[in-house]
Amino acid sequence: MLPQFNAKNEIVKKIFERYLELDERTSHKTNEMKLRSIRSFEAFTKFADFSSFSEKQAIGFREHCRGLVSRMEQPISFATIYRMLDHLKCFFQWLSQEPGWRKNINPNDVRGFNLNLKEENIARVRRLKDIPTLEQVQAVIAKMPIDTELQRRNQALIAFQSAAALRVSALISLRLGDFDEYQLRVVQDPRHVKTKASKQIVTQLFPVDANILEVVLGWIRYLKIEKGFSLNDPLFPSAKSEFDKGRVVFKYDRLSKTRILSATTARTVFKDAFESAGIKYFNPHGFRDMQVRQGERLCKTPEQFKAWSQNLGHKSPLTTFTSYGEVPVQKQCDLIKELVEAKVSKAN
Numbered sequence: 001m002l003p004q005f006n007a008k009n010e011i012v013k014k015i016f017e018r019y020l021e022l023d024e025r026t027s028h029k030t031n032e033m034k035l036r037s038i039r040s041f042e043a044f045t046k047f048a049d050f051s052s053f054s055e056k057q058a059i060g061f062r063e064h065c066r067g068l069v070s071r072m073e074q075p076i077s078f079a080t081i082y083r084m085l086d087h088l089k090c091f092f093q094w095l096s097q098e099p100g101w102r103k104n105i106n107p108n109d110v111r112g113f114n115l116n117l118k119e120e121n122i123a124r125v126r127r128l129k130d131i132p133t134l135e136q137v138q139a140v141i142a143k144m145p146i147d148t149e150l151q152r153r154n155q156a157l158i159a160f161q162s163a164a165a166l167r168v169s170a171l172i173s174l175r176l177g178d179f180d181e182y183q184l185r186v187v188q189d190p191r192h193v194k195t196k197a198s199k200q201i202v203t204q205l206f207p208v209d210a211n212i213l214e215v216v217l218g219w220i221r222y223l224k225i226e227k228g229f230s231l232n233d234p235l236f237p238s239a240k241s242e243f244d245k246g247r248v249v250f251k252y253d254r255l256s257k258t259r260i261l262s263a264t265t266a267r268t269v270f271k272d273a274f275e276s277a278g279i280k281y282f283n284p285h286g287f288r289d290m291q292v293r294q295g296e297r298l299c300k301t302p303e304q305f306k307a308w309s310q311n312l313g314h315k316s317p318l319t320t321f322t323s324y325g326e327v328p329v330q331k332q333c334d335l336i337k338e339l340v341e342a343k344v345s346k347a348n
Contacts, residue, residue, distance in 0.1 A: 006047040013038060015098075016091060027197070037087035051104040053092055058112025061088070066119075078115070082123035085113040131289040132282040137162045138209050140277045149255045150239050154269045156219035157236050159212045161270075161284050163205040165291040165312060168267070168284040169194040170201075172260040177231030181220045184213075188313075201313040206291050207298070227255070234259035236266075288312060 020031045044061050065081045089110045096105035144155040161171055164186050173194045179186050184205040190198040223229040240256040267283055274281040295308035309317040
């Protein structure tokens with residue numbers, strides 16, 4: 001029977017995990033991905049000691065991964081392989097500097113994990129983003145029914161996201177007191193709001209149609225006045241399960257005082273609303289891209305775009321540009337055409 005683990009390796013991985021948590025300070029999710037990559041490498045080597053690591057092993061695993069691109073029924077992508085091999089380079093470079101391992105691990109051997117330049121370029125290709133427009137979002141919100149509490153919440157959820165453009169985990173963990181309806185400002189307090197890297201983020205609502213803003217403010221009034229919610233109650237409560245004796249079924253059209261627990265629930269609300277309106281579905285994160293596009297149109301100075309970027313929770317405008325702000329292909333072509341036409345006009 002083939003071994004399923006190596007006790008010595010498990011000790012090393014625990015030390016590496018501690019290093020990631022305390023020195024690199026990366027998230028649990030990122031650390032889990034790196035450990036899964038290491039586990040895949042161990043399985044390939046039949047759980048050989050890490051002390052036996054060599055360039056030959058690295059090349060062998062790289063070739064094994066290349067084979068997975070075409071050999072599997074659902075082949076993995078070069079992007080997945082690139083990320084996995086990068087995790088392993090990180091691990092063995094770290095191990096090569098650890099006391100007691102320097103004589104066993106040659107840091108130069110990690111080059112065996114390198115893909116060729118063509119493969120790396122394929123791995124780094126970014127898919128073109130399909131981003132909603134404010135007009136599409138307005139149409140979706142306008143068509144949403146609001147006959148029940150749950151329907152009103154769903155409409156408010158989409159309206160609020162269009163104006164605040166939060167990460168979905170933060171959106172569903174907001175409390176009523178996190179939003180100042182007079183200043184139109186959201187304070188994402190990491191003590192209870194699930195922000196990225198547990199940062200405190202202050203978000204001023206972005207410019208949106210007055211009808212969207214009224215949906216948001218109307219929802220706040222409803223919670224405070226009609227429902228009697230306190231500032232510590234959730235801004236977007238979950239559905240309450242109630243048994244209808246007459247119909248002998250459970251109903252979910254009223255609200256509890258607990259927050260939505262799953263991002264899947266929020267995404268389903270968005271999906272159902274877009275499909276009911278006959279418009280292609282865009283997930284909650286797409287609304288962040290939408291507001292980046294609006295910022296590119298409205299911001300006239302570097303300071304304005306810096307503020308817009310911070311409003312999204314980005315530390316640097318470079319993040320906004322590189323992760324969200326690539327020029328759409330049609331816009332790219334239009335801009336180049338304008339430059340060509342301007343040059344021809346000037347020449348004439």
